[in-house]
Amino acid sequence: MSKTSRRYAMVMDTKKCVGCNACVLACKAENNVPEGFCRDWIVEEVRGTFPKLQAEIRSERCNHCGDPPCVDACPTGASHIAEGGVVLVTHDKCTGCKACIASCPYDARFVHPEGYVDKCTFCLHRVQKGQLPACVTVCPTRSLHFGDLNDPDSDVSRLLATRKWKVQHPEAGTDPHVFFLV
């Protein structure tokens, strides 16, 4: 399969995640995320009517949307779709106008203390070397999976073909590429 036809995605198994924050710390270490900020984070959600309550723990991040509103909103072309559909920000082009931040339904972006807008990159610098994103490699329960959706034999394709899944805010119409197994 050619490089350009890849479509990277992440699959997060909510049945396995224990909310240990290893993914968050691995991301911070790998990407030098400044203190007080995070590119990925843990959400614990409890729903239901007592005593029938249901808990879900998720590791969330930028959804690397197929139709990313942040890219449309960016006035300088700093936000762009890179290899494998990964949404990136070119720091040298970013003015810090924050239009992309306001346009993101997932609030996945933030202003880096150096002025540019920052977010999850799916660790593309690692992926290009044949490695997995830092968060995926450290997950102790193997609840995070990463791969190429255009490869039917990839982990992510098989999981999505065999398990029930959901995406965040499908009503936003952004075609998110982080999937949550439920």
Add this chain to the structure above:
Amino acid sequence: MNPQLVEITHGRTNPGIDPVLHAWGWEVPVYLFLGGLVAGVMVLLAALELKRRAKATTPAGQAMPFVAIGLISLGMGALFLDLAHKVHVYRFYLSFEATSPMSWGAWILMIVYPVLLLQGLGGLSDGARGWLRAKVGGLGTLLDRVQAFADAKRRPILWTSMAVGAGLGVYTGLLLGTLSARLLWNSAVMGPLFLASGVSTGAALLLCVKLDHEAHHTLVRWDTLAIGVELALLAVLLLGLVTGGSAQQVAADTLLGGRYTPYFWSLVVVGGLAVPLVLNVVEMRRGLRPTLLTPALVLIGGFALRTLVVAAGQYTSFGLMP
């Protein structure tokens, strides 16, 4: 029966994002207000001259295009202060991104300056031209050539000013309206609403300065019309939210019973629109002496509209949905 429980514990605490998005502070409403104001001044001054086939007669009227240049510069200054990466401001002018209203706005602003300058120079009286000629020193020849061009192309310049002013006014609304992640902003009404508000605030500013009686009378009528259109567009916006899905309901709640309700209804709807509308009608019907109260209320209401829409829009995200 026990109520449905929804408890979400969020591990993300990014500054400016959590717990409520605060990407844009006071700078953006200030810019949107001044941008709309200048848009209104451009449209109204051009329309007034085209209608009357006569240039502004008072010094204040002739100075307004130059005042507008100062105001839009102030607005751009506020926008500059909002940038987190200020040294990269030049990046706005190294590309044009067709899908980004902010990119459109950056380029529209570059057209606003020469158009306002030509509109202003062409509208000056002979006395004012002589004064300006004496002030520019060695640039006198250049000034003469620009002024000759501004005189020769007066009508096309006025029509261009109306079009660019309308574009500027609509863009200030579309800048928010195209950001669908913010539930309150996600409406096509934002563009025309901000244009109507820009025209009414522009008229209010013009009514604060000394104009001839006929110009004043015409502006009061146009101001009244713009306020009426703005009220109608606000009603359409609220109707769209109230009758929409759950996302629109979240947005509607902020203005109809939520945290921004008292400010919206008191400062924008009643104080900034309804009261000035009534005062304008009374002034026209009874031939009363104009006061600064009506323009002041319209200007306060216009600024409050931008401030509240920017704040409430950032508050209304998909995360608030049930």
